Amino acid sequence: MDRIKLNIELYQKAYLVRKSEDTIRKHYMEDEMKTPVHLSVGEEAITSGVIQTIRKEDLIFGTYRNHGIYLARTGETDIFYGELYGKVIGMAKGKAGSMHMFSPESNFLGASAIVATCIPVSVGAAFANKYKNEKKLVFTFFGDGAMEEGAFWESINFAGLKKLPIIFICEDNGLAIHSLINDRQAFKEITEIVEKFGFNVYKSDSTDPEEIYNITIQAIKDYKQNKKPCFLHFKYYRYLEHVGINEDFKFNYRSEEEYKKWLKRDPVDLQRKKLLDLGLKEGEIKKIEEKIDKQIKISIKRAKEAPFPKNEEALCDVLA
């Protein structure tokens, strides 16, 4: 793909995520979105960069911090806000909420609010693809906390053993709720450990969506070459509290200075500047942004106006 076109698409994804999350922050205190939100603000380079590489037929799994994945993958916001508002137009008619966003139409097959529980499921999807001899890849996102769960190690072991077509993406923000990584993990350099399970491994703390994109493209190439599953370890900074819409530096469990350092290379700002460097005019970028702004505004209105599911819906879909 042409580099300018690629970077425009990366910016569209990153901006859509940032703007959608900011819009949640704006409306959340109206108390109409009654669902705990774990916002993706700060991780836009990872979601946009990785998801830019994913083909239509490939499968995705995520975590409760999934808004970025959903938005970057689908590009749509009507169903997204519909679900957040608990309305019948949501992807699960309001039964899933923020922590369980998914889109079977876009092969985003699920997200879980129990840390690491989607990882084995994604491994099972990769197994199915191999079993059926389909050329699909699975992309499974998780945080640094997941690496302390047994299911993570069980999954790494099985994926390595069976050489499954899967890309693991660790979105490492160094925090499990408010607990710092040094208080939780005995190991350093997870990539060196995972490599021993028969993986291709990569790591970066870049906030540049294009760089994340390039690393992921390399991983996909390597998989095709040697059929080893891949492990991408990406660091980012969580700008906001674990759950909710606010900053929480006043509680002093982490330093605001560190945040300010990361903010200097904010992924959305970085990508915007890159578009200018690549020769786009300010007006052209504004046009991209205004289109997304308008889309979000309309979606919020539609979500607010949409009906709640009927009461009978509570007992539907328990069994197929």
Add this chain to the structure above:
Amino acid sequence: MREITYQQALNEAIKQEMQRDENVFVYGLDVSDHKGIFGSTLGLCDEFGCDRCFITPLSEDAMTGVGLGAALCGLRPIHVHQRVDFLVLAMNQLSNMVSNYHYMSGGKVKVPLVIRAVVGRGWGQSAQHSKSMHSIFAHIPGLKVVLPTTPKDAKGLLISSIRDDNPVIFLEHRWLYFTKGEVSEKAEPIPLGTSNVIRKGSDITIVGTSWMNVEALKAAEVLEKHGVSVEVVDPRTIAPLNDDLIIESVKKTGHCIVADNDWIHCGFSGEIASRISESCFNDLKSPVVRLGFAHAPCPTTRPLENEFYPNAINIIRAIEKKLKLDPVDLSGEEFYSWENRFKGPF
């Protein structure tokens, strides 16, 4: 019709379903070894290849998630465990993921996953190899729970479970593997959610689960000689539970004993007692009585183990008490015939 064992019935059901649908595969610890889960998975690797019948790491939690992921992508996995107790390690996947997935997707995705697990008993199986846990699984919305008693049910219900678009926990009592019965050579599914009257009678209703139906039938056989007519109803599928035949039977007899292969407290037997109370209150001639495991972990040594499990004699005595009959002489009766046949090490 020809007679085969429960173990052969399970094996035949899986083979026929694997022949019918290439998306069906079997996996779990030891499924392709020389013992083949007490014979139930023998020959699968030879006939269908080891990509469709393979052993796994000892990772019950992740392997359950793998089954869910494979099911979401159109496969029909059969995950096999040599003991139900090992499923405790997979409770996170079962109760947070597998059971919720269809619901949380607003009905958009389906989970055709079968989890077979063996209920152990006898020869010192002890506290960690003897649980049944069906009450716990049945408590969770989104899971189907099946406990076949006869070889015919083992085959027909397993076929239905494999074809079902929901997650099914399929619990097989180890002692039932020896039992023989008439089973069709054809693949004839028995619908999930249907009970079965396995013995007709008019004086009292026994609702039994799994092995306890064998004990109930023995009790009925003994008491018949003394003029007592016992009806035995096997719910077969406890989730979803169709209680029509149970209610119909209790309305007829007015007496009911639930003989459950599980602990009593907060268990399936309480569910049955409650349903009978709701539906048969005016027809009951006596309160519902429950028999089940003693409220303790399962002890190892045989004399204590015998105290732990209810048996045909306990059922006979409970029936006599209910019907206000004098205890019959059991000196000429032979009990525990299956346990005598069961020599371990499993």
